[in-house]
Amino acid sequence: MTVDFGLKKELEEQIRVFPDFPKQGILFQDLTPVFQNPETVNRLAESFISAFDGKFDRVLAVEARGFILGTAVSAVGGRPLALARKKGKLPGEVHRADYSLEYGTATLEVQQGTLKQGDQVLVVDDLLATGGTLSAAGELVVTGGAKVAGYAVAATIEGLDGAERLSPTPVFSVV
Numbered sequence: 001m002t003v004d005f006g007l008k009k010e011l012e013e014q015i016r017v018f019p020d021f022p023k024q025g026i027l028f029q030d031l032t033p034v035f036q037n038p039e040t041v042n043r044l045a046e047s048f049i050s051a052f053d054g055k056f057d058r059v060l061a062v063e064a065r066g067f068i069l070g071t072a073v074s075a076v077g078g079r080p081l082a083l084a085r086k087k088g089k090l091p092g093e094v095h096r097a098d099y100s101l102e103y104g105t106a107t108l109e110v111q112q113g114t115l116k117q118g119d120q121v122l123v124v125d126d127l128l129a130t131g132g133t134l135s136a137a138g139e140l141v142v143t144g145g146a147k148v149a150g151y152a153v154a155a156t157i158e159g160l161d162g163a164e165r166l167s168p169t170p171v172f173s174v175v
């Protein structure tokens with residue numbers, strides 16, 4: 001899984017850092033400038049697809065910021081999109097996982113029947129911090145009877161051991 005250093009530099013130039021948001025002590029990485037740049041989003045999608053080339057047949061995007069890159073990966077890569085949504089947003093029967101993230105707690109849900117046995121699922125989000133969110137999303141993939149092919153994010157916050165938490169499943173991060 002090789003990182004495109006041009007893309008890495010592009011992201012580093014675009015991500016804005018806000019101290020003490022949404023809570024005291026959190027250094028918030030704001031990717032909204034990245035999302036305003038269609039070429040960067042397209043290159044990110046292509047880099048995720050090539051990192052997991054031939055290894056996934058479905059995308060699971062995590063609400064909310066993960067929907068943006070997940071949709072791009074699904075559309076560019078021609079793989080169906082499944083949604084992991086925050087509690088209470090999806091109708092019908094759902095699989096549910098509670099988790100903690102860097103600045104709180106939350107619950108993710110996936111509609112039952114969305115993922116099938118034998119599916120190789122690439123879980124996509126914008127950012128990896130503690131890994132609580134992606135770990136819960138991965139749990140929902142397994143509960144749904146499918147397999148996690150890998151996790152793909154634009155950026156990882158160093159020092160929070162998110163990738164270690166998701167190990168041995170591969171994690172691809174550009175920054």
Ligand SMILES: O=P(O)(O)OC[C@H]1O[C@H](OP(=O)(O)OP(=O)(O)O)[C@H](O)[C@@H]1O
Nearest residue numbers: 063064065101102128129130131132133
């Ligand atoms: O690795 P972790 O410590 O779990 O943190 C990473 C998660 O935190 C953010 O989502 P947030 O829950 O703030 O939701 P949003 O996308 O709806 O803004 C981010 O988009 C990741 O999903």
Ligand SMILES: Nc1ncnc2[nH]cnc12
Nearest residue numbers: 027028029030102127129
């Ligand atoms: N520091 C951070 N910046 C942006 N999103 C986050 N999600 C969890 N931690 C975060």
